[in-house]
Amino acid sequence: MKMAGASRNDRLYQELARALIAELVAGTWPQGSRLPAERELAVQYGVSRPTVREAIIALEVQGLVEVRIGSGAYVLRIPGADDVPGFNISAFELTEARLVFEGEAAALAAAQVTDAELAEIGALVDAIAAENLDPAGSDNADRAFHLAIARATRNAAVSEAIEKLWELRYSSPEASLLHAKARGANIKPVVDEHTAVFAALKARDPDAARAAMRAHLAAVLDSLLFATDDRAAVEKHGRYSRTPG
């Protein structure tokens, strides 16, 4: 199997799912049309039928296709085509907003976090480490980590607002694309940064938590800069670097 954007350590079905989504975006199979049969896709992509099935299920769960027994898989929607709310928020804006907001959330959480939540967050740090071994892997653990901290503030409004930021990330094709592109550049540091945030929370030190979270997201911002040529974005950057107060 030879697919663009693919990487090893990536489970085959994810690789295939990405390839199929790329085909959807490319217009190979228009909305409402039928995908090739599972057996056919298996031959085309050089994988087994179970792998094809797994990839199609991944698309199905995302609401991209609908499978009709005995008939085939039909395209429900093209990813990134309809998303009305997904304005054109750039990955920079998003990360800058997160830097500011999640930094404060971390500070609040440090003063509120319970032992149970600390255990949960600690486990997520490990999960992130595992997740990061795969350069093209998902960011589920990463997201869960940040949302867990937001929840630890005990303020539903805070966690709702931060969740909103993550939603924006996924609804903005540009943002999620650039993030994916930037992943491979900042692997090991990310683990240390998350560990630092966790340590500050564990110490229940609000200022340290804020600083650690800001440092982490500043690093993410840097990795985004490496992944783009947009000089305007580069210049815009920097205005969020300092710490508040």
Add this chain to the structure above:
Amino acid sequence: MKMAGASRNDRLYQELARALIAELVAGTWPQGSRLPAERELAVQYGVSRPTVREAIIALEVQGLVEVRIGSGAYVLRIPGADDVPGFNISAFELTEARLVFEGEAAALAAAQVTDAELAEIGALVDAIAAENLDPAGSDNADRAFHLAIARATRNAAVSEAIEKLWELRYSSPEASLLHAKARGANIKPVVDEHTAVFAALKARDPDAARAAMRAHLAAVLDSLLFATDDRAAVEKHGRYSRTPG
């Protein structure tokens, strides 16, 4: 296989996925813990391993679990634990969140704001003053003032998140009720507070803007306290009063 909530014409993996999610909700496998091995689940539920794999992939795509090769599937989050839309967000939580987030937004805006935006914001201060003369008046100008500042950050993600907070205010019956109740108690000061924020923006002083915005929302928090008997909420308050840094 005998599972609650199952329906025919339902593919087996979907049925299984639902059952697994039910287990998650029931607490069978806590957050961070490992699910039974695929082979084991297959025996437990009387299905084949491919079906178990498909169900787990469905959970994985939804961000519920994370699969680590050679190790197992680990619970990332419990569905329904966090995704309870903000219908029960208290006015205190909301205002506390605004204090933190809008404070930072004001600081960012101070460094970015244009003369045109300053003129707009200045006009809104007057509008707020006029609005406050009417005890039964709306808070449209107030809202417009805060959103204008959010927009002046030049960061769509920031303004989206802050808009989200205002949406929560209106979608939460309790919050809007208490806000209405607290009106009238803090009329004149509110005008001065907004004027202070405006002055800091005009001076393009980020720290002053943050402080002014925080002071304003801290005052709102106080007026909310006067309007309630909830001692628990009163005690909870105060933890956001200090300025960061």
Add this chain to the structure above:
DNA sequence: CGGTCATATTGGTCAGGCCAATAGAAAGCA
């Protein structure tokens, strides 16, 4: 011309197998 039925196609599921990564235990070493 329209309805019926046989058949090919397609997804659904299973069984069983082998490989690679992981993790925990056992053995070896300092």
Add this chain to the structure above:
DNA sequence: TGCTTTCTATTGGCCTGACCAATATGACCG
């Protein structure tokens, strides 16, 4: 004793091949 290395059982990843059920297609017949 305590740390490192090695071995092995466990676990997920992926494949082959098969059979069943639902669907779609086209030939056949009234």
